[in-house]
Structure formats: structure tokens, C-alpha cells
Amino acid sequence: xxxxxxxxxxxxxGIQRLMAEQNGKLIDLNAVGGRMYxxxxxxxxxxxxxxxxxxxxxxxxxxxxxxxxxxxxxxKFISESKITEGLAGQNLIYSFxxxxxxxxxxxxxxxxxxxxxxxxxxxxxxxxxxxxxxxxVWNTQYTDPVAGTGAPLHKxxxxxxxxxxxxxxxxxxxxxxxxKPEEALDYVAxxxxxxxLSARDAQADEAVMALGPAKGKFFFNSLIMGPCVVTKDELxxxxxxxMTARVNGEIVTExxxxxxxxxxxxxxxxxxxxxxxNPGDFIGLGTSPEGNAxxxxxxxxxxxxxxxxxxxxxxxxxxxxxxx
Numbered sequence: 001x002x003x004x005x006x007x008x009x010x011x012x013x014g015i016q017r018l019m020a021e022q023n024g025k026l027i028d029l030n031a032v033g034g035r036m037y038x039x040x041x042x043x044x045x046x047x048x049x050x051x052x053x054x055x056x057x058x059x060x061x062x063x064x065x066x067x068x069x070x071x072x073x074x075x076k077f078i079s080e081s082k083i084t085e086g087l088a089g090q091n092l093i094y095s096f097x098x099x100x101x102x103x104x105x106x107x108x109x110x111x112x113x114x115x116x117x118x119x120x121x122x123x124x125x126x127x128x129x130x131x132x133x134x135x136x137v138w139n140t141q142y143t144d145p146v147a148g149t150g151a152p153l154h155k156x157x158x159x160x161x162x163x164x165x166x167x168x169x170x171x172x173x174x175x176x177x178x179x180k181p182e183e184a185l186d187y188v189a190x191x192x193x194x195x196x197l198s199a200r201d202a203q204a205d206e207a208v209m210a211l212g213p214a215k216g217k218f219f220f221n222s223l224i225m226g227p228c229v230v231t232k233d234e235l236x237x238x239x240x241x242x243m244t245a246r247v248n249g250e251i252v253t254e255x256x257x258x259x260x261x262x263x264x265x266x267x268x269x270x271x272x273x274x275x276x277x278n279p280g281d282f283i284g285l286g287t288s289p290e291g292n293a294x295x296x297x298x299x300x301x302x303x304x305x306x307x308x309x310x311x312x313x314x315x316x317x318x319x320x321x322x323x324x
Contacts, residue, residue, distance in 0.1 A: 119289025159199035181265030
């Protein structure tokens with residue numbers, strides 16, 4: 001299932017709705033659920049819809065198979081039904097131009113970002129540190145700058161080295177600790193595209209003091225995620241998908257999600273050792289080889305006016321423009 005967090009305009013202002021994509025349209029799962037349970041004869045159809053098809057991505061994740069199954073039922077129901085309005089008279093089906101697509105989870109619990117691709121590590125450090133091969137490593141980041149496709153990329157005034165990082169990431173779907181590598185996928189809700197923006201000169205200054213990421217990665221809209229989350233049942237080949245980055249319409253890097261030194265399972269196991277992961281936490285696998293501006297065909301830092309597009313096969317495309 002392709003799940004989106006959207007903002008719908010109403011006379012009272014914008015409201016967030018969780019939707020699923022079907023046949024190029026967006027389906028309001030909660031609103032359809034009310035009609036679905038009404039048709040099944042339930043005496044409290046909206047209450048049941050709120051429980052099984054919550055209008056919040058993290059709660060949807062935490063419900064696990066219950067919400068996933070109800071979501072597929074709702075998509076089947078609306079495809080076979082002639083009903084056009086929800087129980088409160090609201091729309092059930094939207095076109096993409098009727099909504100604003102936000103990040104799939106607008107406020108993740110914690111953002112972890114790994115480094116599972118050797119090519120990026122070599123570009124970043126020059127020589128790969130010996131400690132890199134001992135265990136998966138990652139950093140943690142602030143969650144306030146999370147934004148979605150279409151959001152402006154605000155180039156910080158303090159940087160001359162504005163960079164992108166092209167990654168695939170995933171959301172945790174259930175609470176767990178000391179997770180075994182072979183069981184890690186049981187804790188994954190789904191996958192998305194991740195642009196982990198960086199101010200490299202600020203990041204370098206912080207690294208000298210063995211600190212950060214601080215202002216190297218903490219600024220407006222520095223964590224772009226989206227456009228949707230594709231549930232893991234639809235991406236069994238998540239570890240071998242085509243990745244393409246474009247700047248101003250020109251391809252600057254082509255890669256695949258394969259070639260990880262450490263697997264998704266190993267990364268989850270390391271992060272969760274003697275610690276909890278919770279629904280809504282986000283884990284980036286790490287920047288793909290040639291997944292930075294300067295090591296790609298672009299060969300320069302990002303500038304105001306640049307439009308960046310990241311596409312991952314079977315997930316979609318995020319598109320954002322650099323502004324002052």
C-alpha cells in the first residue's frame with residue numbers, strides 16, 4: 001500500500017488526512033472506512049473506522065496488520081462502491097492537485113541515519129576508517145526540520161557548501177529492543193525516499209570537536225522525506241531498487257539500493273541493542289555511492305534556484321527547489 005499524509009483545505013483551514021493511492025487517485029481511508037463499516041451493518045461505523053483506520057500515520061503503523069488489512073479492505077470497497085461521500089458528507093477520493101502532500105510522518109520519534117554504503121564513506125573521509133568495518137554506525141538528528149516533497153530547501157546563510165544526500169529510509173512499525181537481524185523486517189512498517197541535506201563547512205567545523213551533527217544538519221527543512229511510505233509487503237526487493245537523482249532536469253547520479261556493507265537487519269539490531277525503537281521512528285540506510293552533489297556528475301555545491309529530484313523505483317519521486 002502507498003500511504004500519504006496530506007493536507008486538505010477546508011473553510012476552517014487545512015486539516016491533515018491519511019490517504020492511500022489507488023489508480024492514480026488518493027483515497028481517504030478513514031472516511032471510506034466509515035462508509036464500509038456502515039454498509040456492513042456496524043452500529044458505530046465511524047468509531048470502528050477511527051480505531052482500525054486512524055487518521056495518523058504513526059498510529060496506523062502501531063496497529064500493524066489490523067490497520068493494513070482494513071486499509072486494503074477499504075480500497076476494495078471504494079473500488080466496487082458507487083458511494084461518493086463520507087458519513088459527514090466529506091470527499092472520499094481526491095486528485096493529487098487537490099491536496100498538499102506532506103512528509104509521510106511529519107514528526108518522527110527519532111531520526112537515525114546510517115552509513116551502510118562504503119562508497120559514501122570513502123568520499124566523506126578520504127580513507128575509510130578501520131572502525132567502520134566493526135559494526136554499523138549512525139547519527140541521530142532533530143525531527144523538527146522534517147518536510148515533504150515540494151517544500152522549499154532553505155539554503156542556510158552561514159554555508160557556502162550546501163549538499164544533498166540521496167538515501168532510502170524506513171519507518172519502524174512496532175516497539176522493540178535487542179532485535180535480531182533476521183527478525184528486523186518484522187519491525188519495519190514501510191519505505192520512503194530521504195534527502196538528508198547538509199551544510200558541509202559547518203559540519204566540518206563541528207567534526208573537529210568530535211561533535212554534531214549540529215548546524216551542519218539542523219536548519220529549515222533539512223530532512224526531506226516522501227512522497228509516500230510504501231508498506232513492506234509491496235517492497236520485498238527493497239534492497240535492489242533503481243535510484244536516480246536529477247538537478248535541474250539533468251541526471252547527476254544513477255545507482256541502486258543494493259551493495260550495502262551492513263544489511264538493514266544488522267543496522268536495526270545495532271541501534272536497538274539495549275535500547276527501544278518505537279513506531280514512527282525513522283532510519284535512513286545511508287547516502288548511496290555518488291549520492292552527494294560534489295561526487296555526482298553535478299560536481300559542485302547546490303545553489304539557489306537548483307531543483308533537486310530523487311526517484312527510487314516503486315516508491316516515487318521527491319522534488320524540491322533551493323531558495324534563500
